[in-house]
Amino acid sequence: MAALEPVKFRIDRVPAEMTYPLRQQVLRPGRPRTSAELVGDDDPLAGSFAARTADGEVVGTAVVRPEACPWRPDAPGAWRLRGMATAEGVRGQGVGAQVLRATIAHVVLEGGHLIWCNARTPARRFYEREGFVVEGDEWNDPQIGPHVAMYRPVELPED
Numbered sequence: 001m002a003a004l005e006p007v008k009f010r011i012d013r014v015p016a017e018m019t020y021p022l023r024q025q026v027l028r029p030g031r032p033r034t035s036a037e038l039v040g041d042d043d044p045l046a047g048s049f050a051a052r053t054a055d056g057e058v059v060g061t062a063v064v065r066p067e068a069c070p071w072r073p074d075a076p077g078a079w080r081l082r083g084m085a086t087a088e089g090v091r092g093q094g095v096g097a098q099v100l101r102a103t104i105a106h107v108v109l110e111g112g113h114l115i116w117c118n119a120r121t122p123a124r125r126f127y128e129r130e131g132f133v134v135e136g137d138e139w140n141d142p143q144i145g146p147h148v149a150m151y152r153p154v155e156l157p158e159d
Contacts, residue, residue, distance in 0.1 A: 007090045009051040009059055011102045016041035016048040019061040019083060026085035027144070038082050040065040047106035048083075051095045059087040060095040064103040069116045069151060071135050077113035084117070100130055108154050116151035124148055 016037075023036035040046055043065045051060030067080035081103060086096040107115050119127050121138055128134075132150040140146050 007053060007059060007093055007095065009053050009090075009095060009098075011049055011051055011098050013102075013106070014048055014050045014052075014058075016046070016063060018058060019048050019050055019063065019085075022050075022058045022061050022085050022087060023083050026087070027083065036083070038063065040067065040080075040082075045110060047103060047110075049099050049102045049106070051086075051090075051099050059090045060099040061085050062099045062103050064107055064115065066110075066112070069114060071149065072114065072116075072151070075114050077107075077111055079107045079110075079112045079115050081115055081117040084123070096126060097130060104154050112154060114151060115154055116149070118147045119150045120144070121146040121148055124150070 020033055020036045024031065024033045028035040041048065041063065046063055046065035048063040049061065050058045052058055062081060062084040064079045064081050067078065069075050069078040072078065084096065084100065104115060117127070117132070119132070124134070127150050131152045133152065135149040135151055138146055138148045
């Protein structure tokens with residue numbers, strides 16, 4: 001099998017609406033597009049990020065917004081990561097990692113100290129490679145499958 005040509009992309013902060021088609025395709029297949037809209041997408045502090053090809057196609061996306069961490073409710077500066085999706089044809093090429101790093105940079109610039117998510121179990125290793133650790137046991141969301149809670153502290157890099 002021939003290797004795929006690496007995708008060329010850039011990461012941009014975008015309106016949440018731009019991410020809905022990919023979110024729906026990857027995270028909510030067979031469900032209405034409105035199922036990809038998340039609570040807090042319209043929060044002015046939220047950061048929606050997209051990996052876009054030269055022709056503007058969104059091939060990766062994620063959003064972060066301030067939200068208390070359920071298992072660390074008193075932790076200051078907690079932000080929730082949601083809507084993380086990478087188009088099937090570009091997985092394994094660093095798209096997801098770069099989108100995730102953009103969300104982390106946004107959290108740091110906004111003064112955040114912790115980023116957390118409910119990760120789909122098949123994505124657990126991806127998040128672990130990016131410094132996230134598991135909190136608690138796996139559970140099954142009847143509409144979207146098995147998940148595990150994950151988090152990582154974030155900080156400005158040392159000069």
